[in-house]
Amino acid sequence: MSVELWIALLAGALGTYLIRLLPLLWMQRRLRQTREREGSESMPAWLAVLGPMMIAAVLGVSLVPRVPDTAGWVATLVGLIATLLTWRRTRSLGLPVIAGVATFGAVIVAVRLVLG
Amino acid sequence: MTSPRSETSTNATHGPPGVLRGIREAIPLLGGYIPVAVSFGLVSVQAGFGVLETLAISTLIYAGASQFLFVGMVASGAPLWLVVAMTLLINLRHVVYAPNLAAWLTPSRWWPWLMHGLTDQVFALAHTRLPQLPERQRVGWFLGAALLAWLSWIAGSLLGAVAGEWLTARWPLLGEVMPFALPALFLVLVVPRFTSPRWALALTVCVAAALAFTLNGLANVGIPLAAGLGAFCFFTLRSPRLPGRSR
Known part of the structure; x- marks a missing residue:
């Protein structure tokens, strides 16, 4: 595998990791701010609904x-x-x-x- | 396996440590991971990648569909920037996973590193199990579940790269039957969420849409699209006639 291909692999791997990591850091910061402001954590309603929907979608995809x-x-x-x-x-x-x-x-x- | 309904209160003092519990509960994932990983290993070697390179892809990228795309595009001579862009585009759906778990994650320096293991399947399992576990077991549980899934993916890729052709010729039925573990597991994870007509309708629409997208060759983009459609149904079903308006 050429050096360019290794760089592409590492870029794909790092990008995928950041796609998984950065939203966590954003959400943790948001939860901290909400807790400090309102005394309790709160997740946006759309996000709380999207979670179970993602699982249902993965079920639909895996049915084939x-x-x-x-x-x-x-x-x-x-x-x-x-x-x-x-x-x-x-x-x-x-x-x-x-x-x-x-x-x-x-x-x-x-x-x-x-x-x- | 454990009973999600009854164990919440007893786990704080009884039951196996979080890591072992996570490993045990992630075992059903192997039925889906290993056959697909074997296929990936085989496809990767056939596309001209070596065994070590195949292992590097599975270890570092660790996202099934995008890995198939990666080796396929490289083998067809596509520009590398496009290969990377498409890999990331396919994996973009993962962006909503971690925020959905954030409220249940206890303070620990492990979590950022563990996000490497946040696949579709691990998310589905964690979204159901983390809220039911005592806080002190959550990091360990996620570590055990994610590690087992990751290692099985790497091992399956190795097996596919080294002996994939022989395996698929020798036991074709096994490769066809074992992946059913995934829809079976997801069904078990989704069914308890049918708590009201509103949820039931939105989830059913979501499953049907995802199935339709997949049958039309749009499996990856189908996941976020179907989820969006289900969420849209959920939020538009605010009619006062419908009982069970609670989430």
Whole structure:
């Protein structure tokens, strides 16, 4: 890899880090100022709503199966239902994921067997 | 795994230390990280990068989609300034992550360094778990979760660069099934937020929009756009007819 390419890599890495870091420093400063002024911290309403929306958006993006054929989509749907049902019973993070992945895999294999 | 609802009060005195808890709770991320990282390692080597260079990209940039773009654009001979600009543009969505966590971050010099590990997935997990953890465990929890995710990404890239072709030929189904851990995890993180019709509608619109963007090849730009659309729905749904106006 040439020196120019290493510089490009480092610039991309530093820029990505700053994109993650600088908003934190800005927000921490803002929270400090609000606390000093009003006695309690407050986050802008739009930001408090945007957080859960970003997670929902990441969920939407991740829903597309790696192989988006019939088996992939059916398995995604059934896998999500299995995840949801397990979450309702256990209210935990890990077990629903395990149940979802296992169901997803089983449905992929089953649908492909049926469809030939 | 732990129960987000019931443990808040008991964690202060019981349960594993923050680092171990973070590592344990980030394990579901591996199902999504490792297969994608293996793919990246393979693509990077095929694009002409060496194993060490591939590892450097995964270690330093550490942002999946932009890494694929980086190696793809370099391999196609694009100008380097454009490669850097596009890498940063794709990662620009991360700009809203840290401010959303700031209120739960305890005073510590570690936090600025830990922001390197603030990926989409780690943010989603941290946004749910940090408020539920005792303050003294938060830095450790984030360190454990972010470190496991980062190391698994680097290890997956190494595996892909060294043996990606053999692995994908040997176990194609595994690479197809394991990434489902991510939507399953995100579903578990999103569902508890369906606390009112207003939230439910806005979140559903957001998920559907992100899915539609992805199906049209706009996954990365789709995340901030769909989130913006969901937030727009949330703020426009102030009709007095709707119950559950609280956030």
